[in-house]
Amino acid sequence: MIAGVDIGGTTTKIGLVQDGKVLVQTRIPTTGHADDNAFADAIAAEVARLSSNNQQPTTGIGIGAPNANQHTGIIEMAPNLPWKHDVPLARMVQDRLGITTVLGNDANAAALGEWKYGAGKGYKDLLIVTLGTGVGSGFIVNGQLVLGSHGNAGELGHMTLVIDGRQCTCGRKGCVETYVSIRGMRQTYLEMNGSAEVLKRDGVLPIAEAARAGDVVALNTFERTVEWLAVALANAVTVTGPQRIVLFGGIARNGDLLMAPLRDAFQRALLNIYMGRVDLTVSALPDDDAAILGAAALTEA
Amino acid sequence: MIAGVDIGGTTTKIGLVQDGKVLVQTRIPTTGHADDNAFADAIAAEVARLSSNNQQPTTGIGIGAPNANQHTGIIEMAPNLPWKHDVPLARMVQDRLGITTVLGNDANAAALGEWKYGAGKGYKDLLIVTLGTGVGSGFIVNGQLVLGSHGNAGELGHMTLVIDGRQCTCGRKGCVETYVSIRGMRQTYLEMNGSAEVLKRDGVLPIAEAARAGDVVALNTFERTVEWLAVALANAVTVTGPQRIVLFGGIARNGDLLMAPLRDAFQRALLNIYMGRVDLTVSALPDDDAAILGAAALTEA
Numbered sequence: 001m002i003a004g005v006d007i008g009g010t011t012t013k014i015g016l017v018q019d020g021k022v023l024v025q026t027r028i029p030t031t032g033h034a035d036d037n038a039f040a041d042a043i044a045a046e047v048a049r050l051s052s053n054n055q056q057p058t059t060g061i062g063i064g065a066p067n068a069n070q071h072t073g074i075i076e077m078a079p080n081l082p083w084k085h086d087v088p089l090a091r092m093v094q095d096r097l098g099i100t101t102v103l104g105n106d107a108n109a110a111a112l113g114e115w116k117y118g119a120g121k122g123y124k125d126l127l128i129v130t131l132g133t134g135v136g137s138g139f140i141v142n143g144q145l146v147l148g149s150h151g152n153a154g155e156l157g158h159m160t161l162v163i164d165g166r167q168c169t170c171g172r173k174g175c176v177e178t179y180v181s182i183r184g185m186r187q188t189y190l191e192m193n194g195s196a197e198v199l200k201r202d203g204v205l206p207i208a209e210a211a212r213a214g215d216v217v218a219l220n221t222f223e224r225t226v227e228w229l230a231v232a233l234a235n236a237v238t239v240t241g242p243q244r245i246v247l248f249g250g251i252a253r254n255g256d257l258l259m260a261p262l263r264d265a266f267q268r269a270l271l272n273i274y275m276g277r278v279d280l281t282v283s284a285l286p287d288d289d290a291a292i293l294g295a296a297a298l299t300e301a
Numbered sequence: 302m303i304a305g306v307d308i309g310g311t312t313t314k315i316g317l318v319q320d321g322k323v324l325v326q327t328r329i330p331t332t333g334h335a336d337d338n339a340f341a342d343a344i345a346a347e348v349a350r351l352s353s354n355n356q357q358p359t360t361g362i363g364i365g366a367p368n369a370n371q372h373t374g375i376i377e378m379a380p381n382l383p384w385k386h387d388v389p390l391a392r393m394v395q396d397r398l399g400i401t402t403v404l405g406n407d408a409n410a411a412a413l414g415e416w417k418y419g420a421g422k423g424y425k426d427l428l429i430v431t432l433g434t435g436v437g438s439g440f441i442v443n444g445q446l447v448l449g450s451h452g453n454a455g456e457l458g459h460m461t462l463v464i465d466g467r468q469c470t471c472g473r474k475g476c477v478e479t480y481v482s483i484r485g486m487r488q489t490y491l492e493m494n495g496s497a498e499v500l501k502r503d504g505v506l507p508i509a510e511a512a513r514a515g516d517v518v519a520l521n522t523f524e525r526t527v528e529w530l531a532v533a534l535a536n537a538v539t540v541t542g543p544q545r546i547v548l549f550g551g552i553a554r555n556g557d558l559l560m561a562p563l564r565d566a567f568q569r570a571l572l573n574i575y576m577g578r579v580d581l582t583v584s585a586l587p588d589d590d591a592a593i594l595g596a597a598a599l600t601e602a
Contacts, residue, residue, distance in 0.1 A: 125450040148542020149426040155539040158572040238456040241449020271459045
């Protein structure tokens with residue numbers, strides 16, 4: 001029995017995983033704790049509570065978080081979490097419960113979950129791209145998750161797509177995630193003078209609904225996004241030459257507006273030696289379970 | 302004793318390697334052979350001749366070539382070689398001599414040589430970039446050369462640097478190598494109305510000499526090249542997070558014009574989590590030996 005913990009900007013999901021299935025899960029707020037110690041207390045208490053209701057002991061804890069360094073077990077100055085300093089969360093949770101705890105980047109966790117239990121199962125060379133508020137990625141090369149020399153590899157979202165392009169929250173310009181994330185798509189829609197009414201609602205769903213209702217700007221937003229994403233994915237392919245790319249996150253669930261045109265655009269964007277050799281698919285994990293499964297999978301990496 | 306064979310567009314270098322040193326070497330033309338069988342005959346004859354002069358048996362042959370697929374041992378439709386069809390050169394040479402023969406991409410060979418014997422020695426996460434007529438690359442991840450699912454990973458030269466940018470020989474637009482290679486630098490110099498006199502001589506050396514003599518366009522050409530190369534390298538870092546990048550090829554030998562400003566530009570181009578964590582250096586292998594050593598190293602990969 002492994003505990004999987006997924007730390008998001010507002011909510012932290014905690015569940016128990018066995019044989020690639022989430023047996024039970026719960027949520028606590030990420031924000032509102034007195035400090036990082038109080039947050040570690042809250043995680044430990046929830047894991048202990050879930051575990052005590054179960055017959056079997058919990059033998060490991062995997063935590064996925066933004067800006068987490070898998071080599072050190074530290075969340076490094078995460079811009080989207082309440083604590084701006086380095087938080088050695090793996091050690092903090094392990095000290096509280098005496099259970100081996102692994103901390104990893106949330107995008108790497110998603111990659112591992114997809115690789116072990118989802119659409120990437122059995123692939124030795126794989127790329128998982130999470131299209132959310134930003135863009136995360138996890139690269140599997142020759143059957144291993146790529147961590148890099150400092151445990152922070154796999155940041156496709158911060159590859160420069162357009163030199164001197166859109167301002168990114170990272171302080172640089174033209175990063176992939178300023179174009180093909182939820183934030184990026186909303187900016188594209190805004191820049192093309194899309195309806196203010198549509199943008200009153202959060203996320204990409206309102207743009208997708210507008211596109212399906214015939215809103216030309218919304219349709220163009222998806223078209224541009226497809227072209228940018230195709231180049232970003234083709235660029236990633238030139239490095240690791242994966243056999244499959246799995247897209248994860250709400251944006252990728254738009255089969256008609258995104259995935260169908262993306263498959264064509266991606267093939268066109270590929271260097272000839274990769275054409276027809278990289279397939280593109282959508283996550284096969286249930287939305288509610290994916291993050292917890294992925295976090296738990298960190299303990300097996 | 303390993304034979305290393307480096308196939309270039311005009312010349313093929315052949316040498317014998319022991320303990321990371323080239324003991325003896327020779328050259329044959331790549332062009333002018335009746336067909337690919339005659340070319341394989343010529344390679345086999347030279348390896349046999351060099352070997353017969355030596356005390357010890359040759360136990361392996363490594364061949365580096367453009368467009369070579371290490372998984373299959375085939376040179377795949379190489380645009381810069383005389384044979385436009387697939388040439389199963391590993392098998393062809395192995396059949397002639399009865400010695401295990403490994404074929405690999407020339408940029409991967411350079412990477413292996415640099416990793417085993419040069420400036421990359423001892424690094425588990427490494428990137429080697431060859432700045433030549435085009436741009437080649439070899440990625441070492443967690444102590445392994447990245448080959449990809451089809452044996453053709455590591456093509457940083459064909460990552461898109463500028464969407465809808467310069468026309469590339471690969472048929473696509475804006476590839477890294479259209480900007481930062483010898484060809485790219487000459488085009489930059491030409492586009493900025495550089496001296497026709499300078500461009501009468503081949504390579505980058507005349508532009509470097511002009512820059513050192515105060516030619517403003519030549520100086521600007523290096524400045525632009527540095528900015529483009531910084532972004533290309535920073536993009537590669539987001540994928541594999543290497544500890545070191547080694548630049549290989551004549552362009553990188555311009556310490557004053559290229560390497561010094563590049564070190565600054567590269568740090569500026571990096572995502573903050575990589576800043577100060579990736580060092581940039583120039584190949585430590587003797588020019589004449591590097592390609593042969595690298596090709597020989599393919600047999601140990």
